[in-house]
Amino acid sequence: MSAAPATEISAAKERIEQLRQEVARTYIGSSRALEWILAALLAKGHVLLEGVPGVAKTTLVKAFAAAVACSARRIQFTPDLLPADITGTYVLSPKEGTFTLRPGPIFANVVLADEINRAPAKTQSALLEAMQERQVTIEGDRFELPSPFLVLATQNPIDLEGTYPLPEAQIDRFLVRVPIGYPTPREEAQMLKTFGVEAPKVRPIFGAAELVTLQELAARIHVEDDLFDYAVGLTTYTRTHNRVALGASPRATLALVSAAKAWALMQGRPFLVPDDVRAMAPAVLAHRLVLTAEAEGDPKARDQIVEEALNRVGYRRGVRAV
Numbered sequence: 001m002s003a004a005p006a007t008e009i010s011a012a013k014e015r016i017e018q019l020r021q022e023v024a025r026t027y028i029g030s031s032r033a034l035e036w037i038l039a040a041l042l043a044k045g046h047v048l049l050e051g052v053p054g055v056a057k058t059t060l061v062k063a064f065a066a067a068v069a070c071s072a073r074r075i076q077f078t079p080d081l082l083p084a085d086i087t088g089t090y091v092l093s094p095k096e097g098t099f100t101l102r103p104g105p106i107f108a109n110v111v112l113a114d115e116i117n118r119a120p121a122k123t124q125s126a127l128l129e130a131m132q133e134r135q136v137t138i139e140g141d142r143f144e145l146p147s148p149f150l151v152l153a154t155q156n157p158i159d160l161e162g163t164y165p166l167p168e169a170q171i172d173r174f175l176v177r178v179p180i181g182y183p184t185p186r187e188e189a190q191m192l193k194t195f196g197v198e199a200p201k202v203r204p205i206f207g208a209a210e211l212v213t214l215q216e217l218a219a220r221i222h223v224e225d226d227l228f229d230y231a232v233g234l235t236t237y238t239r240t241h242n243r244v245a246l247g248a249s250p251r252a253t254l255a256l257v258s259a260a261k262a263w264a265l266m267q268g269r270p271f272l273v274p275d276d277v278r279a280m281a282p283a284v285l286a287h288r289l290v291l292t293a294e295a296e297g298d299p300k301a302r303d304q305i306v307e308e309a310l311n312r313v314g315y316r317r318g319v320r321a322v
Contacts, residue, residue, distance in 0.1 A: 006270055012217055013268035016042070019067050019205045026063040026202050027056055028191045033178050035266065036283045037064060037152075041211065042218040042262035045175020045255065046131055046151040048116075048287065053156060055180045056191075058114055061152035062202075065110040068211055069204030071146065073105035074112040077119040083126035087136045101138065106130050109146050109208050113153035117163045124170055127151065131173040148211050168246075168290060175255050176280070177287035214265070221261035222271040230315045231256050231277055237309040238289055243301060246290035256284045274315040282306050 020034055027034065033049075040047045041064070049057045065072035075086060088104030105111065106127075116124060130136050134145045153174070156163050171177075183191065194200065231253050239247030248256075257272075259280040264272050286302040295301045 008217060009265065009268055009270045012214055012265055015206060015210070016214070016266055022067045022202055022205050023060070023063045025200050027060045028187050028194060029056060029060075029180065029183050033060070033180060035263075036176050036178050036280070038266060039259050039262040039280060039283075040176045041068070041150060042214055042265060043175060043255075043258040044148065044150075044215050045259065046153070046173060048153050048155055048171070048174040048177045049180050050155045050157065050177060051180035055182060057154040057180050058112070060180070061112050061154065064152065065112060066202035067205050068110065068208070069206065070109035070148070070208035070211070072110040072112065073108040074114060075105050076114050077116050077123070079118060079120065081119045081123045083123055086123070086126045087130070087138055090139055101141075101143075103143075106136055107143075107145060109148055109150065111149075111151045113151055115156060116153040117155045117166055120164055121167050124164075124166060128170055128173065131170075146208075148208060148215065172249065172251060172288055174287065175259060176283035178283060218262045218265045219258075221264045221269075223257065223261065224272070224317075226315070226317050227260075227272050227274065227277060228257065230274060230313070231260070233313040234277070234281060234309050235285065237313050238285065238305060241305055241308075243292055243295040243305060244289050245292050248285050248288050252285055252288045256281060259284050278310055281310060285309075 016038060020038060023034060024031075037047050037049075037060070047061075049061065051057055062074075075081075084104070086104050086106050088102050088107070090099040091102045092099055113127070130145060130149070131151055134147070134149050136143050136145065151174075155166070182188075235248040235250075235253045235256065237247075238244055241247065256277065260272055260276040263276045263279050264270075267276070269276075282303060286306045289302045289305060291298075291301055298304075
């Protein structure tokens, strides 16, 4: 795969910045949250937003769906939601006496999975095939999902009433987890001014075809072998930590490099540097760690372990033969 030309990178950076600014008109809060979600979209990854109710998680994902003018569907997860409610099913036509497919909301470019952890594990697992393979199987028949396909899910903290912990296999399919906290007093005051009369409407910046082009451009970011070794070193560190029962998997290493390449594109560079990996490591790695029983009660333990890995795993540039 050839490296991305500098002119394409520069033009892509401008378009990505336009998208970020448009979403920021509606979402008032952490800029890092916006940047992590943007990187996930460019890396063809799914996003899990976590926070208490009322901190604009749904507003944020709806703004991204509107700014990228493509098909979007919303699924409100509830305890009685069935897998067929997500994937769709065959229904009988009495007049013709035949079964026809009634596609579910999963058949969209952007799927907003609202409060995903309010449904039981059986229903949550209906997303697994779609998220990993970009396809669904209904009554033995396989159906491809549209491209691009992205799941933007919101999750409440698991200690709230009526919530279920997501299965580890499903959590591992989310490229990034983005914590959404309370806004600062200044941000909250700005929110009151912005939404006091009429909520701003998000304008579409580009469509599905341009998003696919940007995703392909991000995949062409050049990566030196030393940076592959650095990414492996970070994930390997988590596997040997005494507070971790199961560390980051090889899938996590792949995700880290893909997200870092997207971050480099957002910075306007056609090549990866160590800071790109460091910028995305907390969002990509922390939620994938399965902690020991002693560490499980500490809500900050995962982030602390990733921070420890970043501090202790050094980057060493290899010697190049002339």
